[in-house]
Amino acid sequence: MSSIKDVAAKANVSVKTVSRVLGGFEGVSTKTKEKVEAAMQELEFYPSAAAQALRGRDKGIVCLITEKLTTTPDSFDIIAGIQSECEKQGKLLMIGESGGSEKNFSRLVDDFRRQRAEAIIFATVYRRQVEIKHSFKKCPLILVNCFERSLNYLTILPNDYLGAYQITAQLIAQKHTKIAYLTLFEDMPATQLRIDGYRKAHKDANLTIDKDLIRVGVCKDIDDEFLDLPEVLSNLLSRQDRPTAICCGNDKMAMRVYMLIRKLGFHIPEDISVVGYDNYKLIAENLLPKLTTVSLPYFSMGQKAAQLAINKQQVSTPEKIEVSGELVLRDSHGYPNS
Missing domain, CATH: 3.40.50.2300 (Response regulator)
Structure with missing residues (x-):
């Protein structure tokens, strides 16, 4: 690596002059400054960050x-x-x-x-x-x-609470009164916050919450965290008063729900609405129909x-x-x- 002495020799100035240029001090002529900067560029010299810090210069x-x-x-x-x-x-x-x-x-x-x-x-x-x-x-x-x-x-x-509130309120505004919620793992802090938002949207609309419509949509399986999802969905959709909308814990879950719902003979959104969470665009914008969701900011x-x-x-x-x-x-x- 080139040193400050190499720069001084190349520019034909003193080490002190190079130091003054590096420090941004006044009193160095424009011509001399240009010579020093040209020498630095040619030698690929970069001042020591530690040395600059010792001189009180903010490294940013x-x-x-x-x-x-x-x-x-x-x-x-x-x-x-x-x-x-x-x-x-x-x-x-x-x-x-x-x-x-x-x-x-x-x-x-x-x-x-x-x-x-x-x-x-x-x-x-x-x-x-x-x-x-x-x-x-x-x-x-x-x-x-x-x-x-x-x-x-x-x-x-x-704000996971607000996100879940907004997407549930949107479904309620579309006249859905039976809304299922397939959550992520129960020990995740975001899960309870989103359930609270889901509940508050129902409360504000004077709707009674069916606790059986809130189900865990994931499992601890190493190879497939959605392994239990077919059984969960089958149970939900075989109910006499089946849900007309499903909130999914994230967009990856929603993608799997799309496939399983179609396998069960339902259409989205004609028979059942599906919404996600994350706005993972690679998924949300490429599903058919495109997925309504909430972005994580x-x-x-x-x-x-x-x-x-x-x-x-x-x-x-x-x-x-x-x-x-x-x-x-x-x-x-x-x-x-x-």
């Missing part, structure tokens, strides 16, 4: 620790949102993948602190509780899509996290920020078949 680095986000397409928008804001603000984004390992998380925190990061963002692939064992008094920490039991850090989460959550990381003054006070998704109306929901 935002660091992101992800937990399996880099390999999960439907959650990758969190990273895209952070990157978008960093580019807009002229900041460098560094990304490290923990893979869910506490040891990797600790190593990344240490590495990023050595880089004198402005802030560290920790984002998970789905909404879940975490335990942060490090101290972040100097370098702020922002949690995205995850939370601690006690609110110790600024935390950004999707991952891109907006990432943007918000980056904005707060860059404006460090707003990170000092622990706060929970909920970001609302969007109700995306397509073709898979309609009026019940008379």
Whole structure:
């Protein structure tokens, strides 16, 4: 690697002059500055980030620790949102993948602190509780899509309650009174929030909730989490007062429901409406009919996290920020078949 001495020799100036150019000090002529910059470019010289930090210059680095986000397409928008804001603000984004390992998380925190990061963002692939064992008094920490039991850090989460409320209210507005809900795993924090939103929409419409219409749509099978779905759907649709609409825990589940419903001889949405959750576009926009769903606001959550990381003054006070998704109306929901 080229050194500052190499640059000085190439430009035929003193090391002190190169140092002044790097530091942005006044008193260096335009001609000399251009010579130094030309020498730096030719020698592919880049000033030491550590040295710049010691001189008090802000490096403008935002660091992101992800937990399996880099390999999960439907959650990758969190990273895209952070990157978008960093580019807009002229900041460098560094990304490290923990893979869910506490040891990797600790190593990344240490590495990023050595880089004198402005802030560290920790984002998970789905909404879940975490335990942060490090101290972040100097370098702020922002949690995205995850939370601690006690609110110790600024935390950004999707508004799962509101999303489920909106999509259920939409079905009720279409005159559906028997709406089934196929949930994700019961121990997932988002599941109960979405059930609460589903219940509140019914309450606001003065509709009685049939508890038997709320079923778990997933199982712990390693190879196929929807293994029990055929039996669940068969039981629901064989009822004398069968549901006329089904809310699915996510768009992947909705895709499987589409296939199973057709196998049972029903049409969407003529016989039964189906809606999802996530707005995973690869699925939602390619199903026939296209899937009505609720978006998870991952891109907006990432943007918000980056904005707060860059404006460090707003990170000092622990706060929970909920970001609302969007109700995306397509073709898979309609009026019940008379």
